Amino acid sequence: MNKRKQHILIICGPTASGKTSFALQLAKELPKANILSCDSRQAYQDLGIITGKDIPDDLSPKIKFFGLNIFKSDERSNLADFVRYSQKIINDSRESNTPLIIVGGTGLYLKAITQNLSDIIIPPNQKLRQKIEKLSVQKLQNLLQKENPQKYSSLNHSDIMNPRRLIRALEISAYSHRGTNSTKKNEALPIFHWIGILPDIDVIKKQIHQRVAKRISAGSIDEVKQLLINFPNNNLPIYTSLGVPQIIALLEGKKTKKETIEDWTKAEIDYARRQIVWFKKQPGIVWYDKSIDTHSVVTDLKKIYQ
């Protein structure tokens, strides 16, 4: 790898597109490689079955896999935490001169890793959040209009109806008002090469159907039971992992097992759809629609890593 410029491959795509196995396949063909999973839920230490942390047991020692199990399940980890972690992995890979492949489906995290997003350094303000979280959308709008009319008018129709976005905007305004508006230096970023994996939507749906059925029979329900015992606070982010709310409904007797499987499957398909919408909009992604010729990609990549 070039000593001065670090090249990093990013493999993105919707859930069930086969991006992880592609990354592993690719890594095998390199003399050594680090893989960083960029996945907001697999980053937690529990729910291995539900979130599908399917890394082969016989992983070659020349491949190191990062990004899994890095947060405790009762943590409210977030974008900034993950970016910090990623930067460490990126730096380590550069120093050890090891090619790094980032693979994941959490679009915003990937975006933040590859660009210096300015506002993400502003931390959550729990006091403020608690104070205003119960307010109506209308009231939040009024507040923001008063506090930061510029930001208010920059929001689109969807965002302006979104309490979470309004609260975040108010949080940022409050932070800026304190005069601690830090101007973070743009550190030299590595060069990122994006590959998007996008099979036909029907293939994805079929994969999702199979995957949910498999995960249910592999012990997902017990996994949720255990989670409820270990971390009874079901307001934690980990509780929003796909499959968890659906399984909780089953445990509460509100749904049959069949309905649970249907609901979970649907949630996964909806999620895949949202991911596709997001990634399609990101510039600079080289898309692989159907079958991927790993070898030709490797050939291309070797040129980059020369």
Add this chain to the structure above:
RNA sequence: GCCAAGCUAGCCAAGGUGGUCACGGCGCGAGUCUGAAAAACUUGAGAUUGAGGUUCAACUCCUCAGCUUGGCA
């Protein structure tokens, strides 16, 4: 067989003294998104069982047919 109630989008479902675009929810489609992102939010397309009749006008009233559910000898 008789009586009763009902039949509104793919599914569930509200409505009105007959009178412009027929509530909703689910599902389906399309999007938004810089510290919750597997999150949160926005938005679109779909309907009056069929055939007659009354009327200026019927999804709403009448008749017949079909189907569904409940009750009865």
